[in-house]
Amino acid sequence: MSETAVEKQSFATYKKNNTIEEGDNVVMYLSKENMSIIRVKDGEYFNCKFGNYKHSDMIGLEYGTKLGSNTGRGFLFLLYPTPELWTLVLPHRTQILYIADISFVMNYLNLKPGMSMIESGTGSGSFSHSIARTLAPHGHLYSFEYHQERVNAAKKEFEEHGLSDLVTLRCRDVCKDGFDLENKVDAVFLDLPAPWEAVASAKKAFKQNKVGKICTFSPCIEQISRTVTALTEQGFVDIQMYECLIRFNEIRVIPMWTIDEAMEKQRAVEKKRKRAAPRVVRDDNNNNTQDEESSSGHINKSIKVEPSVDDSNLSSAAATPSSTTESEMEDSVSTTVSTPVIGSETTASASEAEPRERIEPKNVVVTRLPAEQRGHTSYLMFATFTPATQGPSLTETKAAAAAASSSSAPAK
């Protein structure tokens, strides 16, 4: 640390001054689908399709600031890196956990400041960041990963993100070699291909005289059944399984024409077509067009509301035929516009006083789910370690009992 004044950034908390400084990680937000993370260094540039941005321009700005590119071609937002944003920008080395599962698991395991927890495997460190944030400042995460390169990458990230003090990362095959922790943790999370192989060792890692929770994360139901057997065997109780998905709604504002409005629109189009028609035709039915022309001229100036429109929702001002004065109509239109609320009354009156005839429909805010979305991530299986769970496993007990005598036989 060259400058002592710089507040060290940590993903586990915010900076007190909320200001971007040299060495900070900053999320460049261009759009929901286009985000990346940089480390601010004087003299460097962030380049993207919409321009380039000098790192030195960012230093001293408050987080959340909108920054224009120096070519003037675009802008982006400078966001503080939280564990949730990290999940969206991190380099994928494995499949990662997303917010739905992360949140539910943390809530079920009752994670809070000061707790200790095991996570295996570390993977890309998506969940690790959220856990570290939640356990901080005095809790601890023991994270295990058997892939050396992933360990190195994660280690570097934890350091750069100010989480080193909160996380102990070890390269270890926990299924074969166990966690090598005893009486240490309050919660265990297993995201492994064969979680059942780590259950016995996890049991030892729990603080033995208090309640603890374990979660296994497996995509396949076959894995679940093997894990259930292992958990039961080791004396875990209250086995529960959940699936949790999050649905992101797309929001649209769509115009909702009444059939009368639509017909009115069509009439206007027809009229226009008629007017544009060759003179010869017009001469043929001279009388009719004469009438219509005089009235349509009037309509063009004021507002066209057909008395024949049979809509009980019409406001009184709008229901009055073309004799209505222009100012009155203006009023009714502006109410429609300022409150495009569902169920607003003035819908049918929403025509325009502009030279071009325009009918404004009622706008409705709607949601829809994207055509393709996540349907399954993994099964979240939870079990509870209780002080009574400690001691020999079921088979050991049975073997002991059989050796002693055959007096106590379980019911079924």
Add this chain to the structure above:
Amino acid sequence: MAALNPTDIINAGEHVFIKMPSDNVKCIVLKAGSSVSLGKFGTFKANDIIGHAWGNSYEIYDRDSKTRVYHPEGISEVEETANNNREIVDDPTSQKLTLDDIKALKSEGLKGELTGEEIVNKLKESHTTFDKKTAYSQAKYLQKKGKKFHKVFTPIKPTAYSVNEYFYVKNPSKIRDIRMDTLSQLLSYSNVHSGCKLLVVDDTQGMIVSALAERMGGKGTILGLYDGDNPHYDIVKYMNFNQETLDTIKVLSWLRIHRPADEKTPDEMQDVTQLTGKDLEGYHRRLKAYNIVEESRKVLFEGNFDALIVASQYQPESILEKLLPYVAGSRPVIVYHGTKEALLETSTWMRKCPDLLAPQLTESWLRKSQVLPGRTHPEMSTWGTGGSLLTATKVIDQPVQAALTKRERLAMEKKNAEAKKLKRAREEAESATSSPAPVTAAAAVGDVADEAVEGVEEGTTAATMTDGDHESRSIKRAKQE
């Protein structure tokens, strides 16, 4: 042995959830020396569980409601048999015990003369077609009867999850239908952590405040704005928080945000030196209340909140408008509501608000499954709504060279179109002599603007643009008037 925290053991005077064999949960305040009745499952003595670690189950046995730690034998695999339901007919006489017999068994059980397991065994033995049932059906039968006659209970520690589950099952409207998964997502989006400062409008009876306080572990500040005479944070009391955690929760009435002109400090109202006895007590009470309000105001007006969380019965926009200025940059703004529809207008409002980035409306889906060896499947009934979340990020909007508003862009496009038209007309009129230079320059500027806007305002549909149109037109009209 790791040292036990007071929160790891069951303490007298605390709220405890008791899970009964029927899977129903009962909430009690555990009084030392008392007896707790679990209805048909019997009675236990509070002292038998006070001072012990959370998590164990207890079985009531013997005549005078003695309890012992109960640990299940484990779940046996179902062995496939050739049985099927071909021979099974719906016949109430297949159970040879009469209603009176069963009642007698029950009362014996209540007296402690029979264990729950023995009763279930008796029922099984006198069931004539039990052996014909499939293995699955047999297991289900025993489980079902066990729920009625076993006398095992489990004290459950109140946590944000267990309290939320208890109320979501028992009385969801009390907590405005917020379900455990939705709450968990709210906690994640809020980035709540030890030491942070949160601004909360919580109409879920304090469910949200409780969950946030748990995640802060006694460090930091939650400022809750409330309406009515008192903040209704009923849920907080179920959490058994220590004083340190309770102190992180501060409240302020909407009516007291700004000091009313006629509000007097207790010192202005009375001269302390003149007061004695009851009057002096009253003065100190008033002074305390006054200081609490002053302190909360200070917290609010200092601003720099790390999140704004709104779960109110009132229109969210009206609340956001007032509170957004107090939120720091790059911090989450979250609105919860039991129904998605109530958030639609807020969401369009947010999209137009220059201080908010990327509003996102989410719902959560949660499904529970039965997990038993060979009998794993989703449960037959599931949850309906768990509420909706609308999340966005507070940003600091500042004029940016290339940032065109929608209106400016439309104007630009119009100008370009006219220029093109003009150009075409000119080209038609004259032949090849005119210079096209100014027109291309204008078009180039238009392109740049397009791209810049595209950079952020992605997802804006034609429909919302008409919406923008409306607005500009109504403003124009207002000006004319």
